[in-house]
Amino acid sequence: MEWLDHxxxxxxxxxxxxxxxxxxxxxxxxxxxSSYHYQRMFSYxxxxxxxxxxxxxxxxxxxxxxxxxxxxxxxxxxxxYDSPTSFxxxxxxxxxxxxxEAKQAGAKLTSYPMLTFKLxxxxxxxxxxxxxxxxxxxxxGLGLKIEQNMEVAQKRIPEFWNEVAASGExxxxxxxxxxxxxGVLGVSLMTSEIQDKWEYVIGVVSxxxxxxxxxxxxxAAKWAIFSGTGPMPGAIQxxxxxxxxxxxxTSGFEYDELPDIELYLDANPxxxxxQVWLPVRAK
Numbered sequence: 001m002e003w004l005d006h007x008x009x010x011x012x013x014x015x016x017x018x019x020x021x022x023x024x025x026x027x028x029x030x031x032x033x034s035s036y037h038y039q040r041m042f043s044y045x046x047x048x049x050x051x052x053x054x055x056x057x058x059x060x061x062x063x064x065x066x067x068x069x070x071x072x073x074x075x076x077x078x079x080x081y082d083s084p085t086s087f088x089x090x091x092x093x094x095x096x097x098x099x100x101e102a103k104q105a106g107a108k109l110t111s112y113p114m115l116t117f118k119l120x121x122x123x124x125x126x127x128x129x130x131x132x133x134x135x136x137x138x139x140x141g142l143g144l145k146i147e148q149n150m151e152v153a154q155k156r157i158p159e160f161w162n163e164v165a166a167s168g169e170x171x172x173x174x175x176x177x178x179x180x181x182x183g184v185l186g187v188s189l190m191t192s193e194i195q196d197k198w199e200y201v202i203g204v205v206s207x208x209x210x211x212x213x214x215x216x217x218x219x220a221a222k223w224a225i226f227s228g229t230g231p232m233p234g235a236i237q238x239x240x241x242x243x244x245x246x247x248x249x250t251s252g253f254e255y256d257e258l259p260d261i262e263l264y265l266d267a268n269p270x271x272x273x274x275q276v277w278l279p280v281r282a283k
Contacts, residue, residue, distance in 0.1 A: 002283075003031075003032070003254060004117050004118060004249075006030065006031045006033075007031050007041075007042075007045075007117045008116060008117050009031070010027040010030040010031040011114070011115055011117070013026065013027055013030055014027055014057075015057070015114055018054070018061060019058075019061070019078050019079060020080065022054060022080075024038075024039070024148075027050075033257065034190070035148055036148070036150075036198060037190075037255055038050075039149075040150060042150075044244035044245065045244055045245060046115060046117075049151050049154070051149065051150065055090055056112040057112055058079040058080075059079075059091050059095065060111045060112045060113075061079070062079055062087075062099070063095060063109040063110075066099055066102045066103050067107070069103070072087070072088075075087070084099075087099065094112075095108075095109050096110070097109075127246065127247050128227070129224050130223075131223070131224055132222070132223050132225060133223075134220065134221060134222075134223055135220050136217055136219050137205055137217075137218050138205070138206060138215050138217055139185055139187055139201060139205055139206070139216045140173060140176060140203050140204060140206040140208060140210055140213050140216075141173060141185070141201050141202050141204065141214065141216070142169060142201065142202050142203065142213060142214070143189075143200065143216070144156065144157070144160045144200045144201075145197050145198070146199070146200065148190075148197075153198065153200070157186070157200050158233065160200065160202065161186070161202065164202050169213075170184065170202065172210070172212075173203060173204045173210065173213065176204065176208040176210055177205065178204070178205040178207070181205035183204070183205075183263045183264055183265045184203070184263075184264045184267060185202070185204065185205065185261055185263050185264075186200065186202055186262040187201040187203070187216065187218065187259050187260075188259055188260050188261075190259070201214075218259055219258055219259075221256060221279045222280055222281065223261075223278065223280070224247075224278045224280045225275055225278075226239055226243055226247075226276045226278070227275050228273075228275070229271060229272065229274070230271065230272065231269065231270055231271065231272070232267075232269045235272065236262060236276065239274075248278075248280075251280070252282065253281060253283065254281060255279070255280065256279040256280055257279075258279035259279065260276075260277060260278055260279055261275075261276075261277035262274060262275070262276060263275040263276075263277060
Protein backbone atom coordinates (compact mmCIF):
# COMPACT_ATOMS: atom_id res chain seq x y z
CA MET A 1 0.00 0.00 0.00
CA GLU A 2 1.64 3.23 -1.17
CA TRP A 3 0.20 5.43 1.55
CA LEU A 4 1.64 3.10 4.20
CA ASP A 5 5.08 3.52 2.64
CA HIS A 6 4.65 7.31 2.68
CA UNK A 7 3.62 7.29 6.34
CA UNK A 8 6.54 5.08 7.29
CA UNK A 9 8.91 7.51 5.55
CA UNK A 10 7.45 10.32 7.63
CA UNK A 11 7.97 8.29 10.81
CA UNK A 12 11.57 7.63 9.81
CA UNK A 13 12.06 11.40 9.48
CA UNK A 14 10.53 11.98 12.93
CA UNK A 15 12.77 9.31 14.45
CA UNK A 16 15.88 10.80 12.87
CA UNK A 17 15.08 14.17 14.43
CA UNK A 18 13.90 13.27 17.92
CA UNK A 19 17.08 14.88 19.26
CA UNK A 20 16.40 18.18 17.52
CA UNK A 21 13.67 20.18 15.83
CA UNK A 22 10.92 18.31 13.97
CA UNK A 23 9.26 20.10 11.06
CA UNK A 24 5.66 18.82 10.98
CA UNK A 25 5.13 20.27 7.51
CA UNK A 26 8.07 18.24 6.21
CA UNK A 27 6.76 15.09 7.90
CA UNK A 28 3.39 15.72 6.24
CA UNK A 29 5.04 16.23 2.86
CA UNK A 30 6.78 12.87 3.20
CA UNK A 31 3.38 11.33 3.91
CA UNK A 32 2.11 13.17 0.81
CA UNK A 33 -0.72 15.04 2.50
CA SER A 34 -1.42 18.33 4.25
CA SER A 35 -0.30 18.90 7.83
CA TYR A 36 -3.91 18.65 9.06
CA HIS A 37 -4.74 15.45 7.18
CA TYR A 38 -1.42 13.93 8.27
CA GLN A 39 -1.98 14.66 11.94
CA ARG A 40 -5.60 13.57 11.78
CA MET A 41 -4.90 10.28 10.00
CA PHE A 42 -1.98 9.62 12.33
CA SER A 43 -4.14 9.97 15.44
CA TYR A 44 -6.87 7.67 14.11
CA UNK A 45 -4.53 4.99 12.77
CA UNK A 46 -2.02 5.05 15.63
CA UNK A 47 -4.53 5.66 18.42
CA UNK A 48 -2.40 8.54 19.74
CA UNK A 49 -1.71 12.05 18.51
CA UNK A 50 1.53 12.77 16.70
CA UNK A 51 2.53 15.19 19.45
CA UNK A 52 2.02 12.56 22.14
CA UNK A 53 3.95 9.99 20.10
CA UNK A 54 6.90 12.36 19.79
CA UNK A 55 6.84 13.09 23.53
CA UNK A 56 6.74 9.40 24.40
CA UNK A 57 9.60 8.54 22.06
CA UNK A 58 11.74 11.42 23.28
CA UNK A 59 11.15 10.51 26.92
CA UNK A 60 11.96 6.85 26.18
CA UNK A 61 15.34 7.91 24.78
CA UNK A 62 15.83 10.48 27.54
CA UNK A 63 15.49 7.74 30.14
CA UNK A 64 18.33 5.80 28.51
CA UNK A 65 20.50 8.93 28.38
CA UNK A 66 19.94 9.67 32.07
CA UNK A 67 20.82 6.13 33.11
CA UNK A 68 24.02 6.49 31.11
CA UNK A 69 24.96 9.36 33.40
CA UNK A 70 24.09 12.40 31.27
CA UNK A 71 23.04 15.57 33.11
CA UNK A 72 19.35 16.42 33.32
CA UNK A 73 19.87 19.91 31.88
CA UNK A 74 21.78 18.48 28.90
CA UNK A 75 19.16 15.82 28.18
CA UNK A 76 16.37 18.41 28.42
CA UNK A 77 18.10 20.61 25.83
CA UNK A 78 18.81 17.62 23.60
CA UNK A 79 15.10 16.88 23.28
CA UNK A 80 14.05 20.48 22.62
CA TYR A 81 12.96 21.54 26.12
CA ASP A 82 13.76 25.13 27.03
CA SER A 83 13.79 24.51 30.77
CA PRO A 84 14.42 21.57 33.14
CA THR A 85 11.03 22.32 34.74
CA SER A 86 8.99 21.58 31.60
CA PHE A 87 11.21 18.57 30.85
CA UNK A 88 10.71 17.23 34.39
CA UNK A 89 6.93 17.53 34.06
CA UNK A 90 6.76 15.64 30.76
CA UNK A 91 9.30 13.03 31.86
CA UNK A 92 7.36 12.26 35.04
CA UNK A 93 4.13 12.04 33.03
CA UNK A 94 5.66 9.27 30.91
CA UNK A 95 7.78 7.40 33.45
CA UNK A 96 6.04 8.15 36.75
CA UNK A 97 9.33 9.28 38.32
CA UNK A 98 11.49 12.40 38.05
CA UNK A 99 14.61 12.59 35.86
CA UNK A 100 16.72 12.71 39.03
CA GLU A 101 15.13 9.50 40.29
CA ALA A 102 15.63 7.91 36.86
CA LYS A 103 19.40 8.28 37.26
CA GLN A 104 19.43 5.93 40.26
CA ALA A 105 20.39 2.30 39.80
CA GLY A 106 17.40 -0.02 39.48
CA ALA A 107 14.95 2.74 38.54
CA LYS A 108 11.95 1.46 36.56
CA LEU A 109 11.35 3.27 33.29
CA THR A 110 8.78 3.04 30.52
CA SER A 111 9.85 2.54 26.92
CA TYR A 112 7.70 3.28 23.87
CA PRO A 113 9.07 1.64 20.70
CA MET A 114 9.25 3.21 17.27
CA LEU A 115 5.95 3.08 15.43
CA THR A 116 5.60 1.27 12.10
CA PHE A 117 2.47 1.48 9.98
CA LYS A 118 1.26 -1.73 8.40
CA LEU A 119 -2.00 -3.06 7.06
CA UNK A 120 -3.92 -5.26 9.49
CA UNK A 121 -6.89 -7.16 8.12
CA UNK A 122 -9.84 -6.48 10.39
CA UNK A 123 -13.27 -6.49 8.78
CA UNK A 124 -15.01 -7.54 11.98
CA UNK A 125 -17.73 -4.92 11.58
CA UNK A 126 -19.68 -4.38 8.37
CA UNK A 127 -19.56 -0.78 7.17
CA UNK A 128 -22.31 0.80 5.11
CA UNK A 129 -21.44 3.91 3.13
CA UNK A 130 -22.52 6.04 0.19
CA UNK A 131 -20.35 7.62 -2.49
CA UNK A 132 -21.85 10.92 -3.62
CA UNK A 133 -20.51 13.42 -6.14
CA UNK A 134 -21.67 16.80 -4.94
CA UNK A 135 -21.32 20.20 -6.56
CA UNK A 136 -19.91 23.12 -4.59
CA UNK A 137 -22.22 24.48 -1.88
CA UNK A 138 -22.18 27.12 0.84
CA UNK A 139 -22.22 26.87 4.62
CA UNK A 140 -23.32 29.81 6.73
CA GLY A 141 -22.07 29.81 10.28
CA LEU A 142 -19.41 30.71 12.81
CA GLY A 143 -15.69 29.98 12.39
CA LEU A 144 -12.96 29.30 14.91
CA LYS A 145 -9.34 29.92 13.89
CA ILE A 146 -6.90 27.61 15.64
CA GLU A 147 -3.19 27.00 15.50
CA GLN A 148 -1.85 24.17 13.37
CA ASN A 149 -1.66 21.58 16.12
CA MET A 150 -4.01 18.61 16.30
CA GLU A 151 -3.84 18.33 20.09
CA VAL A 152 -4.89 21.96 20.45
CA ALA A 153 -7.67 21.45 17.89
CA GLN A 154 -9.03 18.36 19.65
CA LYS A 155 -9.33 20.33 22.87
CA ARG A 156 -10.56 23.62 21.46
CA ILE A 157 -13.23 22.37 19.04
CA PRO A 158 -15.50 20.74 21.70
CA GLU A 159 -15.20 23.96 23.72
CA PHE A 160 -16.27 25.90 20.63
CA TRP A 161 -19.37 23.71 20.23
CA ASN A 162 -20.33 24.39 23.85
CA GLU A 163 -19.78 28.13 23.41
CA VAL A 164 -21.90 28.32 20.25
CA ALA A 165 -24.70 26.23 21.80
CA ALA A 166 -24.74 28.34 24.98
CA SER A 167 -24.76 31.62 23.03
CA GLY A 168 -27.99 30.81 21.20
CA GLU A 169 -26.36 31.66 17.86
CA UNK A 170 -26.98 28.19 16.48
CA UNK A 171 -30.75 28.63 16.79
CA UNK A 172 -30.53 31.73 14.58
CA UNK A 173 -29.17 29.62 11.74
CA UNK A 174 -31.95 27.04 11.65
CA UNK A 175 -34.50 29.24 9.79
CA UNK A 176 -32.10 29.72 6.84
CA UNK A 177 -31.10 26.06 6.61
CA UNK A 178 -31.51 24.47 3.16
CA UNK A 179 -34.36 22.04 3.74
CA UNK A 180 -32.93 19.68 1.12
CA UNK A 181 -29.75 19.47 3.19
CA UNK A 182 -30.88 19.40 6.83
CA GLY A 183 -28.60 19.17 9.83
CA VAL A 184 -25.91 21.11 11.63
CA LEU A 185 -22.41 20.78 10.23
CA GLY A 186 -18.96 20.84 11.75
CA VAL A 187 -16.56 21.62 8.91
CA SER A 188 -12.78 21.34 9.13
CA LEU A 189 -11.31 23.92 6.76
CA MET A 190 -7.74 22.80 7.25
CA THR A 191 -6.24 22.01 3.87
CA SER A 192 -2.84 22.57 2.31
CA GLU A 193 -4.24 25.64 0.54
CA ILE A 194 -4.68 27.38 3.89
CA GLN A 195 -1.07 27.96 4.85
CA ASP A 196 -1.42 30.36 7.78
CA LYS A 197 -4.44 29.06 9.66
CA TRP A 198 -6.76 26.23 10.45
CA GLU A 199 -10.44 27.06 10.78
CA TYR A 200 -13.32 25.00 12.12
CA VAL A 201 -16.84 26.05 11.18
CA ILE A 202 -20.18 25.29 12.82
CA GLY A 203 -23.09 26.07 10.53
CA VAL A 204 -25.79 24.94 8.14
CA VAL A 205 -26.02 24.49 4.38
CA SER A 206 -27.47 27.74 3.08
CA UNK A 207 -27.13 30.10 0.15
CA UNK A 208 -28.32 32.96 2.36
CA UNK A 209 -25.93 35.32 4.10
CA UNK A 210 -27.00 36.21 7.62
CA UNK A 211 -25.89 39.17 9.71
CA UNK A 212 -23.30 38.21 12.27
CA UNK A 213 -22.28 35.03 10.42
CA UNK A 214 -19.73 34.14 7.78
CA UNK A 215 -20.37 32.22 4.58
CA UNK A 216 -17.94 29.54 3.39
CA UNK A 217 -17.76 27.71 0.08
CA UNK A 218 -17.28 23.96 0.19
CA UNK A 219 -15.77 22.86 -3.14
CA ALA A 220 -17.20 20.18 -5.39
CA ALA A 221 -16.06 16.76 -4.23
CA LYS A 222 -16.68 13.05 -4.10
CA TRP A 223 -17.81 12.23 -0.58
CA ALA A 224 -17.75 8.89 1.20
CA ILE A 225 -20.59 9.23 3.70
CA PHE A 226 -20.92 7.05 6.80
CA SER A 227 -23.89 7.15 9.19
CA GLY A 228 -23.96 6.40 12.89
CA THR A 229 -25.85 6.77 16.14
CA GLY A 230 -24.90 6.76 19.79
CA PRO A 231 -23.73 8.83 22.75
CA MET A 232 -21.42 11.73 22.00
CA PRO A 233 -18.58 12.26 21.46
CA GLY A 234 -17.55 8.61 21.75
CA ALA A 235 -19.82 7.26 19.02
CA ILE A 236 -18.61 9.57 16.24
CA GLN A 237 -14.97 9.14 17.29
CA UNK A 238 -15.39 5.37 17.13
CA UNK A 239 -16.91 5.63 13.63
CA UNK A 240 -14.11 7.91 12.42
CA UNK A 241 -11.50 5.51 13.76
CA UNK A 242 -13.18 2.61 11.99
CA UNK A 243 -13.30 4.58 8.72
CA UNK A 244 -9.58 5.33 8.81
CA UNK A 245 -8.40 1.98 10.14
CA UNK A 246 -10.66 -0.40 8.25
CA UNK A 247 -12.43 1.23 5.31
CA UNK A 248 -9.92 3.67 3.81
CA UNK A 249 -6.86 1.35 3.51
CA THR A 250 -8.69 -1.14 1.28
CA SER A 251 -11.31 1.11 -0.33
CA GLY A 252 -9.46 1.98 -3.54
CA PHE A 253 -9.68 5.64 -2.52
CA GLU A 254 -7.44 8.05 -0.65
CA TYR A 255 -8.14 11.05 1.56
CA ASP A 256 -8.56 14.13 -0.66
CA GLU A 257 -7.06 17.53 0.17
CA LEU A 258 -10.45 19.11 0.86
CA PRO A 259 -12.51 20.05 3.92
CA ASP A 260 -14.12 17.19 5.83
CA ILE A 261 -17.49 17.32 7.52
CA GLU A 262 -19.42 16.03 10.51
CA LEU A 263 -23.19 16.30 10.00
CA TYR A 264 -25.52 16.15 13.00
CA LEU A 265 -29.13 15.25 12.22
CA ASP A 266 -30.01 14.90 15.91
CA ALA A 267 -27.52 16.33 18.39
CA ASN A 268 -28.96 14.58 21.45
CA PRO A 269 -25.74 13.81 23.38
CA UNK A 270 -27.20 10.57 24.73
CA UNK A 271 -28.18 9.17 21.32
CA UNK A 272 -27.08 11.42 18.48
CA UNK A 273 -27.71 10.74 14.80
CA UNK A 274 -24.79 11.82 12.65
CA GLN A 275 -22.84 11.35 9.46
CA VAL A 276 -19.14 11.53 8.66
CA TRP A 277 -18.38 13.01 5.24
CA LEU A 278 -14.92 12.08 4.04
CA PRO A 279 -13.62 13.72 0.82
CA VAL A 280 -11.99 11.03 -1.32
CA ARG A 281 -10.35 10.59 -4.70
CA ALA A 282 -9.52 7.50 -6.68
CA LYS A 283 -5.94 6.27 -6.28
